[in-house]
Amino acid sequence: MKVIILSSSPRRKGNSEILCEQFAKGAKEAGHEVEMVNLNDYHMGFCLACEYCRYHNHVCVLKDDANQIIEKIIEADVFVMATPVYFYSLSGQLKTLIDRMFAREYEIRDSEKHKKAYLILTSGSPDVKQMTGIVESFRGFIQVLRKVEEGGIIYGLGAFHKGDALEHPAYKEAYEMGKKI
Template identity: 50%
Template structure:
């Protein structure tokens, strides 16, 4: 059965290492007959949550008017969500964290999803990425029926495009293919 895959790329640069892994994951997922869409967060206007509590009083309707409403709807309707970030100071970047915080309006509707995480960093140790992965897990632990299906570590990459020489590219394709 074909699945609807939503890839959230938090790379601040198109063609950056985490973004390239997103593309490779999508390539594998579509080759296996799935429908896939990538949202490049840098191109979206997502404001910070201001804790106004409006969403809790208005059945999930956020008071902020930006691109998050459409992204959140796609997260709710997806079968699979891929969350990709470069690692800055051993945690996810601000674009991804802002998106996660803004799901508060309707996070209870993001349920029964399969999740894949992609993290890229100059550090060459997968273990050093665990704070980032734990940040993703903190989010998915709040979602009903969330299932972590895989992690792609693009470690030891600093300059744009360097991940192309990494075994992570093959792993991203293969994970996408097995969605």
């Protein structure tokens, strides 16, 4: 299977990226083709709600890097979205990408291909109840796509300082979940 892992943390080698790497390691060991993308390496503008895409064969009026990332999601069998939690919400980078999917969501909805999606989140807070908004945003997004099933959620809670994920139970969980896709 083709797997795309989207890391949205601006902090390189931080907790979210550490868990992404573990997921990737497990998936590669299971024989899957894995690509990891850090959204901070790409320039993405915000959706303009202009609906240009609705009248131009799902082509976005913005000519930036979001389009190539979205193409990777469309081509993948599995996608993983990883985010640090800022103020009990998804990172701005990930939310921007989700909003930009508006132009091409129908390519997933109308496809015969079914996908799985995973969420990796890291937070300094250890309280899973505070993650409800993030999880519901993720679930709402994949529900709109219709052909995407939730594969799992990895909670890297209480991982505040850079590197905390290395000693966190989510470290092993990310590897195991990647291996089982």
